[in-house]
Amino acid sequence: MNKLRENVLSYLTNKYVLVLLFLSVWMLFFDRNNIFTLFALRKKLHETYNDKKFYQKKIREFDSLLKYINEDKVFLENYAREKYFMKKDNEDIFIIVTPDEKENNEELN
Numbered sequence: 001m002n003k004l005r006e007n008v009l010s011y012l013t014n015k016y017v018l019v020l021l022f023l024s025v026w027m028l029f030f031d032r033n034n035i036f037t038l039f040a041l042r043k044k045l046h047e048t049y050n051d052k053k054f055y056q057k058k059i060r061e062f063d064s065l066l067k068y069i070n071e072d073k074v075f076l077e078n079y080a081r082e083k084y085f086m087k088k089d090n091e092d093i094f095i096i097v098t099p100d101e102k103e104n105n106e107e108l109n
Contacts, residue, residue: 011017028035069076080086087093 069079085093085095
């Protein structure tokens with residue numbers, strides 16, 4: 001047991017081992033790019049990658065919708081009426097809101 005203690009003490013009192021241990025602790029916990037920062041940046045990178053995939057999917061959807069709208073004028077009129085509540089000059093529009101839609105609109109505001 002004493003021999004093991006002497007071996008460990010000899011390594012711990014070695015100046016190179018002490019400097020290496022100090023630098024390792026410094027780099028892991030106290031440096032500007034410490035381990036916690038690296039994990040946070042990696043998490044942010046994955047979130048950004050997921051956002052990029054989401055927005056690329058949305059862009060593809062809107063591109064196909066835009067292509068369809070530009071080609072079909074009847075669809076354009078129906079889309080404008082349903083989505084943006086547009087109307088002709090001689091028409092009246094009545095919008096019926098269900099309780100579920102009302103709750104969703106109140107949550108958004």
